[in-house]
Amino acid sequence: MRQLLNGNEAAAHAARLARVEVLASYPITPAAPAMEKITQFIAEGSLKARFIRVESDHSAMAAALGASLAGARPFLITNSQGLAYMSEVLYHTSGLRQPVVMAVVNRALAAPHSRFPEQGDAVAQEAAGWIQLFCENNQEVLDSLLQAFRLGEDEGVRLPVMVNYEGYIQSHTRETVDLPQQEEIDGFLPLMRRPALDVANPMAVNTVAGPELYMDFKYHQDAALQQAAAVLEEVSAAYARLTGRDWGGPVAGYRLEDAEVVLVAMGSLVSTARIAVDALREEGEKAGLLKIRLFRPFPAVAVRQGLPAARAIVALDKNIVYGVGGALGRELRASLYGHASVPVFSYILGLGGRDAGVADLAQIYRQVRENMVAGLTPAAYQWYGL
Amino acid sequence: MELINSLAAVPDTELFTGGHGGCRGCGAALAARQAMKALGPRTIITIPASCMATIGGSGLTTAWEIPFYHSLFECAPAVASGIRAALDIQGIEDVNVVSWAGDAGTADIGFQSLTGAAERQENIIHVCYDNETYMNTGGQAGSATPYLAATPDTPAGKPTPRKDMLAIMAAHRPAYLATASVAYPLDLIQKFQRAREIEGFRYIHILAPCFKGWGIKEDQTVQLARIAVECGLWQLYEEVDGRRRVTVIPERRLPVREYLRLQGRFQTMDEATIAALQAAVDRRWQEVPS
Amino acid sequence: MAAKDLPLVPGARPGSMAAAAAMERIREQRPAIDKEKCNLCRECLLYCPDAALAIAGGEVRLELRFCKGCGICARECPARAITMVPEYAGDRGLVGEE
Numbered sequence A: 001m002r003q004l005l006n007g008n009e010a011a012a013h014a015a016r017l018a019r020v021e022v023l024a025s026y027p028i029t030p031a032a033p034a035m036e037k038i039t040q041f042i043a044e045g046s047l048k049a050r051f052i053r054v055e056s057d058h059s060a061m062a063a064a065l066g067a068s069l070a071g072a073r074p075f076l077i078t079n080s081q082g083l084a085y086m087s088e089v090l091y092h093t094s095g096l097r098q099p100v101v102m103a104v105v106n107r108a109l110a111a112p113h114s115r116f117p118e119q120g121d122a123v124a125q126e127a128a129g130w131i132q133l134f135c136e137n138n139q140e141v142l143d144s145l146l147q148a149f150r151l152g153e154d155e156g157v158r159l160p161v162m163v164n165y166e167g168y169i170q171s172h173t174r175e176t177v178d179l180p181q182q183e184e185i186d187g188f189l190p191l192m193r194r195p196a197l198d199v200a201n202p203m204a205v206n207t208v209a210g211p212e213l214y215m216d217f218k219y220h221q222d223a224a225l226q227q228a229a230a231v232l233e234e235v236s237a238a239y240a241r242l243t244g245r246d247w248g249g250p251v252a253g254y255r256l257e258d259a260e261v262v263l264v265a266m267g268s269l270v271s272t273a274r275i276a277v278d279a280l281r282e283e284g285e286k287a288g289l290l291k292i293r294l295f296r297p298f299p300a301v302a303v304r305q306g307l308p309a310a311r312a313i314v315a316l317d318k319n320i321v322y323g324v325g326g327a328l329g330r331e332l333r334a335s336l337y338g339h340a341s342v343p344v345f346s347y348i349l350g351l352g353g354r355d356a357g358v359a360d361l362a363q364i365y366r367q368v369r370e371n372m373v374a375g376l377t378p379a380a381y382q383w384y385g386l
Numbered sequence B: 001m002e003l004i005n006s007l008a009a010v011p012d013t014e015l016f017t018g019g020h021g022g023c024r025g026c027g028a029a030l031a032a033r034q035a036m037k038a039l040g041p042r043t044i045i046t047i048p049a050s051c052m053a054t055i056g057g058s059g060l061t062t063a064w065e066i067p068f069y070h071s072l073f074e075c076a077p078a079v080a081s082g083i084r085a086a087l088d089i090q091g092i093e094d095v096n097v098v099s100w101a102g103d104a105g106t107a108d109i110g111f112q113s114l115t116g117a118a119e120r121q122e123n124i125i126h127v128c129y130d131n132e133t134y135m136n137t138g139g140q141a142g143s144a145t146p147y148l149a150a151t152p153d154t155p156a157g158k159p160t161p162r163k164d165m166l167a168i169m170a171a172h173r174p175a176y177l178a179t180a181s182v183a184y185p186l187d188l189i190q191k192f193q194r195a196r197e198i199e200g201f202r203y204i205h206i207l208a209p210c211f212k213g214w215g216i217k218e219d220q221t222v223q224l225a226r227i228a229v230e231c232g233l234w235q236l237y238e239e240v241d242g243r244r245r246v247t248v249i250p251e252r253r254l255p256v257r258e259y260l261r262l263q264g265r266f267q268t269m270d271e272a273t274i275a276a277l278q279a280a281v282d283r284r285w286q287e288v289p290s
Numbered sequence C: 001m002a003a004k005d006l007p008l009v010p011g012a013r014p015g016s017m018a019a020a021a022a023m024e025r026i027r028e029q030r031p032a033i034d035k036e037k038c039n040l041c042r043e044c045l046l047y048c049p050d051a052a053l054a055i056a057g058g059e060v061r062l063e064l065r066f067c068k069g070c071g072i073c074a075r076e077c078p079a080r081a082i083t084m085v086p087e088y089a090g091d092r093g094l095v096g097e098e
């Protein structure tokens, strides 16, 4: 069934279709409407779930974690300040291997105060042990969220998943979204109960781990996270068989075969870059696009395989890791190091809602092309659009 | 429900077993042991960062016979809310969900999630085991630390009085509210029995001395928990629907001076301050129906 | 070196601390219960923070693996039936039956 939905509505429908059982969320702009839509589903009876009207984001994550530990399928939504405030609980959730799914409606972190889109909030949690997916449009928001439950709950993974889409650009913009049938999703996402807190089978969770244990637990956790890339391939393929929509695995290429200059992006910039690539191709440019769908674990192998003909790579980052540069730029260089000597031109753009449109990406492309032809070594990173 | 009226009627089963990592004479461990006699095996407990979070679970061993989760410091009542929601959705009804926190996990860093859960009237029991300091980090002062108590970060005595958590929690109009002391195990056990039978948000505040923080000897834990009641500084009562009932009227009344002078932490308190405290306690006692 | 095989959710199963208990390592004194004086009132049972006391076979039994020797039972026994005796007495070594 096709409907015009904004990103928040798409996320809410995903929660409904996944039959989430516990919703714990604390209002924050521009994520709050997604939460309100789900509470509306609960009120009208189209979703049987308990809403916990928590007093803070920290408690939202804590309540979702408690619900997961007790065997339910929880869901929550947040961003920016709320996500930063949850940070401590994010680590508990991954360390305790709970497959909690959360939508993150990316927004810039203060200060200075901003409520506009940017991916720095998710990037700041890159080491928290969560799987992180980024979506380019609202259909992907819905589809990735549904896939996220199956991915996180996979026996070999058992980890929490963040599904990212940008504030306003996605959360408040309507697009056509095809909604799968409930029965289809029920088959795709069977409910598995694996309570850690169970009076029938008691266990003490999060006992103090000394130096003789802590590191081994972390080894297993990291190994499970590494599994997520391969499992995402399987989950995406299964989802494609069900719905006909294939978002690919950890990365997806666009016009890459003979591409010499490749734009690399995640989130809404991907759709923008797609149009830019088409326009550049019209002009005879050998432009291509590599979409990063999975940011954590970072799919280094898939990235290398995706860039066969590249002579220059353009990392487009809507985030800044202060003193280092863009997260994608850093990851791309690390992924290629020792494998290919392709220069990575790293751009910081679109922070705090600053426009980054098709013309901007085309301009960046031309800059990079010139530098490449001139054989210039890329700067560590540059700010675009100041 | 039959109230446990004699020590002989207390179940033998230990749900917080021996072998735990608490210090000798730990009042916190004692409180948990006593309470578990009433709560029983169909209980899920979550305890935030504190002595009690760590002493019952180390490495691959635990003293808990029931499901236990050592949660983050700020959020045990929120975790408990999530657990309750998960049980509700699964149709599991006869399980007690307990968040059990120290005085910091209750009155300070844990207060935000506590007031939230209380206001929502979550169907959980929150227990504060109160040793009046931050023992797990070395006994620093918190809002529950009494006036003039010396701690590592208030060496000259804490300059402000203790936060009145019972008044604060009573203002949330909980379904049940009670004080308890590890020196009165039957009273404590009965309160947990009554709390179990009531639905909604329940708050139980247990005085659980810590010899290290209080400057007493290891064998004085129970003695001080008793004298606190006998001198009137710690009243044992319960409130159902806001109606207070004093549950223990001590056989003897002791001056507060006796309680204070037994403890190393009140050494800087002068006689005038003690007299003022005594006067305040006397005023409070006049309100108690005998 | 391979990582240790561990439970997926970090934690522990019931009974494990009790099974591993060995408080003789830290105990400096232990309660000695005078059966003549003890009236089986059970007070000590509920005041022991370590669940080391129980009544079995008509007498108070002490689980020495649990007892840390805090002395609360001795102080609280209304019949004064418990005295604390030192585990070690200088170079005379271990005191007690075991």
Ligand SMILES: Cc1ncc(C[n+]2csc(CCOP(=O)(O)OP(=O)(O)O)c2C)c(N)n1
Binding pocket: B028, B049, B050, B051, B052, B073, B074, B101, B102, B103, B104, B105, B106, B131, B132, B133, B134, B135, B136, B137
């Ligand atoms: C967010 C956070 N801040 C600080 C700490 C350090 N910390 C652990 S326990 C504790 C004090 C606990 O005091 P209380 O709740 O009274 O319990 P007690 O240890 O006295 O039994 C502190 C400050 C922590 N674990 N987490």
Ligand code: SF4
Binding pocket: B021, B022, B023, B024, B025, B026, B027, B028, B029, B051, B055, B131, B135, B136, B209, B210, B211, B212, B213
């Ligand atoms: S420091 Fe105090 S509260 Fe903590 S374990 Fe020791 S006796 Fe118990």
Ligand code: SF4
Binding pocket: C033, C037, C038, C039, C040, C041, C042, C043, C044, C045, C060, C076, C077, C078, C079, C080, C081, C082
């Ligand atoms: S308290 Fe004393 S009299 Fe009572 S059971 Fe224990 S040892 Fe016996």
Ligand code: SF4
Binding pocket: B025, C030, C031, C047, C048, C049, C050, C051, C052, C053, C062, C066, C067, C068, C069, C070, C071, C072, C073, C074
């Ligand atoms: S000395 Fe302490 S630990 Fe040992 S039995 Fe007595 S009360 Fe229990």
Ligand SMILES: [Mg+2]
Binding pocket: B102, B103, B104, B129, B130, B131, B132, B133, B134, B135
């Ligand atoms: Mg304390």
